[in-house]
Amino acid sequence: MTSPSIPINSLLRHIEPLQGALTQAANEVVGSGHFVLGRRVAAFEAEFAAYCGAEHCIGVANGTDALELALKGVGVTTGDRVVVAANAAMYATSAVLACGAEPVFADTLPDDATLDPAAVEAVLRTGPALKALIATHLYGRLARMRELVALCRAHGMAVIEDCAQAHGARSADGVRAGALGDIASFSFYPTKNLGAIGDGGAVVCRDAELAARVRQLRQYGWAGKYVNALPGGRNSRLDEIQAAMLSAMLPSLDGWNQRRRAVANRYSTQIRNAAIATPAAAGDDYVAHLYVIRSDRRDELREHLAAAGVQTDIHYPTPDHRQPCHAGRYAGIDLPHTQRDAEQVLTLPCFPEMTDDEVSRVIQACNRF
Numbered sequence: 001m002t003s004p005s006i007p008i009n010s011l012l013r014h015i016e017p018l019q020g021a022l023t024q025a026a027n028e029v030v031g032s033g034h035f036v037l038g039r040r041v042a043a044f045e046a047e048f049a050a051y052c053g054a055e056h057c058i059g060v061a062n063g064t065d066a067l068e069l070a071l072k073g074v075g076v077t078t079g080d081r082v083v084v085a086a087n088a089a090m091y092a093t094s095a096v097l098a099c100g101a102e103p104v105f106a107d108t109l110p111d112d113a114t115l116d117p118a119a120v121e122a123v124l125r126t127g128p129a130l131k132a133l134i135a136t137h138l139y140g141r142l143a144r145m146r147e148l149v150a151l152c153r154a155h156g157m158a159v160i161e162d163c164a165q166a167h168g169a170r171s172a173d174g175v176r177a178g179a180l181g182d183i184a185s186f187s188f189y190p191t192k193n194l195g196a197i198g199d200g201g202a203v204v205c206r207d208a209e210l211a212a213r214v215r216q217l218r219q220y221g222w223a224g225k226y227v228n229a230l231p232g233g234r235n236s237r238l239d240e241i242q243a244a245m246l247s248a249m250l251p252s253l254d255g256w257n258q259r260r261r262a263v264a265n266r267y268s269t270q271i272r273n274a275a276i277a278t279p280a281a282a283g284d285d286y287v288a289h290l291y292v293i294r295s296d297r298r299d300e301l302r303e304h305l306a307a308a309g310v311q312t313d314i315h316y317p318t319p320d321h322r323q324p325c326h327a328g329r330y331a332g333i334d335l336p337h338t339q340r341d342a343e344q345v346l347t348l349p350c351f352p353e354m355t356d357d358e359v360s361r362v363i364q365a366c367n368r369f
């Protein structure tokens with residue numbers, strides 16, 4: 001008898017214990033007659049700001065809009081240059097391009113897929129002035145915020161955290177993702193560590209004026225009804241159903257993150273195979289959104305795991321500067337760590353509802369490779 005295969009993720013398992021509460025909350029919204037930017041959005045914004053340890057949260061339609069509105073909030077506009085990593089499926093690059101600004105790619109660390117402060121410093125030393133930097137906490141692991149913030153401060157640049165994979169991650173001094181830079185973006189896409197029942201996102205910051213600007217930008221740039229005071233305004237609102245779902249789920253987030261981290265740490269201590277590099281066991285600065293190993297025989301390993309009933313994925317196979325939409329515009333750019341990772345990374349199943357037996361089967365399958 002063969003066991004059922006182990007999925008990369010399971011939203012059905014994730015939602016099942018909450019189904020009653022979520023259905024009831026959704027019914028209340030349907031009966032309330034208020035569907036967009038109402039009291040449930042305001043309540044979730046207050047809860048999530050408090051959770052992050054920031055003063056302000058502005059609910060928006062998705063995580064990419066959150067990035068774009070955060071960029072516009074700090075003043076990024078046509079022709080500005082913004083430092084980004086190139087290893088996360090074009091999210092940051094798309095948001096920069098949507099502002100009419102120019103992405104400036106910097107390489108990642110060799111052993112960790114976040115921006116390398118030395119590579120950023122090299123970019124700052126050589127090129128014309130830069131307006132801002134997006135630090136993506138990729139896979140749920142905090143970027144090197146202390147160094148990156150210091151560099152940006154020295155160059156008068158704004159620091160935007162992309163926290164779409166890092167809800168709840170905490171620095172060594174206990175500061176949560178979202179409160180480590182000037183402004184932060186979150187996605188509540190269903191598979192994220194905190195996910196809605198559809199699309200959603202948020203911008204989080206501590207500065208009241210910045211928050212007020214983003215609040216205007218998410219709704220046409222309105223200062224008041226039908227007064228379009230700010231250029232670059234959008235329609236990117238969070239709706240009441242998603243806010244109600246997120247409020248119902250937020251109390252579970254820390255527990256889910258703990259369970260994700262426990263799965264990740266079992267992998268890091270028990271996968272023993274010379275052909276597989278695992279990330280070191282981690283603390284609160286990693287919320288295990290994705291558990292990513294590396295192998296120079298990645299495609300072979302992926303087939304081996306599939307045959308053993310273990311689903312895997314690749315985050316991400318094509319670096320931003322190599323995406324076809326640029327039509328070769330960045331062909332001359334070389335980012336050795338980013339490019340090598342695209343050929344070597346492999347994501348193993350890591351979600352809060354995995355059973356201990358499933359985790360053991362993944363470990364055994366890796367060790368038999």
Ligand SMILES: *Cc1c(COP(=O)(O)O)cnc(C)c1O
Pocket residue numbers: 062063064065088091092136138162164165187188189199200201
């Ligand atoms: C998912 C994700 C986004 C985009 O969020 P959407 O809600 O899908 O627009 C941005 N950045 C990162 C790192 C992500 O993982």
